[in-house]
Amino acid sequence: MAISRISLDLIPISIATVSVGNPSDPFEDKLAAISGTKFQGIELGFPDLVSFASKIHKKEIEEDDYDRLCSAGSEIAALCKRYNLEIIMLQPFSNFEGWERGSKERSEAFSRAKGWIRIMQAVGTTMLQLGSTDSNNVSRSLEVLASDIRELADLLAPHSFRLAYENWCWATVSPTWARAWAIVQRVDRPNVGLCLDTFQTCGGEYGDPTTASGLIEKDIHHSLEKSFTYSLYVLTKSVPKEKIYVLQISDAYKPPTPNDCPINSIRQLVQLLKMTTHREGEKLSQFEKGHEVPIHHQENPGKQYKMAGPDPINDQLPSKDGGYEPYKAAGKLKGKKALITGGDSGIGRAIAILYAMEGAELTIVYTEEEEKDAQDTMHMVKEKGRKCHILSADLRTSSACKKVIEETYHIMGTINILVLNHGTQSMKDSIDDVSE
Template identity: 50%
Template sequence: MSIPYSSLKQVPLSYASCSIGCAPTDILPRRLQAISQAGFSAIELSFPDILAYGAHATGQEIAADNYPQILPVASEIRRLCEENGLKIMMLQPFSNFEGWPKGSREREEAFARADGWMEIMNVIGTDLLQVGATDTPKESISVERENIVSDLRLLSDKLADRNYRLAYENWCWSTHAPGWKEVWEIVKAVDRPNCGLCLDTFQTAGSEWGDPTTESGLIESVSQSELRKRYEASLEELASTVPAEKIYLLQISDAYKVSPPLRDKTVDGLRPRGRWSHDYRPMPYDGGYLPIEDVAKAVLRTGFRGWFSMEIFDSGPQGTGKRYEMGSYAAKAMDSMQKLLKNCATD
């Protein structure tokens, strides 16, 4: 399928609230202002940002399950977004939900958390919940496909009661679904009209092309020619088999090639690709090396013309931190997004 540039001019552009700001003074209202002034029309609202803004506004920490205190903060954030002409496109990241043993305390807490987050969705005015494919260790959960599907089907039905949707995302360090195809197979099996995909340029290229533990930054278990062949075949399959209407958004970021490579071990509960995701993800054309344009083109070839959302975690090539002024940084992100769209066009 061709990708006419004329069809890309109206692609709506969003920015994750957690993906900007590098100083304690870069509080949420200032972030929203920078995102709005750069021309983005919506945000993904990060749950940790709600808690952080609540602590700033009230002078005290708010527990992650204290919804009576969280909801007024969420309401104020919605007001701030409206002041800045921003829609709250999605609440994220809802993680480690699926696979807990039936009758376990963790499973009960996961479903209670779902109820609480739906109350937040009601207050902030979004209908979309991002659910990341769990990275809980296999020793703690069941990764049997039927159990994963059953849990997500129950969550989809709970969301459907309020006309909400579930955007399921592959995380490249996930215990059971690191690639786009795994989450797509799960979404198909869930078989609910309100359950679709959150795709991500980094998560796809980072699971099928890159590896932060190797000197080359590439998966080295096969030759580079075989790696390219497999990657192209995977993206061709995505473009030809995933219906556009089952894609709810595409998140945009690249990755630095880590030097020296990350050690192939779990640190602070995160596998290497998880650490890579948290600290080494610049915007496109800003020092990264993954073939992310190929992912975006494959998604656009499905006919998808929905949300492109900038979600970056840029602590610099060494992962040690980065300083910038938010206004110019957000403007640079918009330029990067526009360049990506132009480069994806076939005309």
């Protein structure tokens, strides 16, 4: 159905202040220029706020000096009222989600969030833009990322604030709209939606500054054009219109010569796209023709959080059309207690999550080197509403095995199910040399 001009006129339009001049330019001059156009609002760029605060306070203002930033924000709100401009949102909040629980980085991220909420109150905006993290030392688990964003959404909710989550094409985990949408779905909060950006969408699935054409030259499927067109078609069928909070129209110049690109993830994104384009929902199914499994080179034991590419889907099943369908739990293990060795990642993690969905309480055993994977699995199980205990042990000795059994009985009271998902291989000259 064609979109009428009248319906388009009902959509308020705004412009990012960082797209008008430079942060050092007088902020009021920016507002005056914007108000002389058809724009009804602005997206307040944090660099502009810091610059404005530094000028009115006649000193360099730090990015965490929230008292002075808020006072400057109040003055910006007054200026916008004078120029009849609404502050649509504050942006760009970034590198927030995925930090390890208990880490300094996670604590700082939530401190920043609380400071930015104060700024939102001062400037009078009701929406925060969150760009998908491009930090390297973060979890690749969609459940972990969604959990962090859910906590942020709950901090915003008492103020009736909304969160617009945007995929950045150089992001660590969410370079495409589909990955961002998969996270938003897992967040499952009424005040969280998408910020779609034409550049970020194209940059993740269509453009590549390291090639002569400026496009991804290695076919993902039939052709780049068909793949990208199909991705946009899936977007229209997957994302409800009420979950698209902002559509940003932006562009980029093609480099005059192919560059090596300081963001070394661009090449990696092409590999990611083999698994994230041409899908209904989150990613190309491993049951569908064309799926490629990325090759990893790690010393044993491998770490799942260090693996590139999309996470395995542990709570869905293959569908008849080669895609996925939700796993429908029926309480088959309600009240049961399960011990899973090697439950930190891979098959063990998948079993743990499905057992949790069926109602079981879990204890998983892992080696010391796999602490982060184990913590991620425990968090995923708790997201399913079940208890999960973790024990670090080297099960190559009988004494360690006995100790794990004793500790599990002490923690859970009993063991109804034992899943042996660990093993080691060694060569012996005779069967007599094999220990118990």
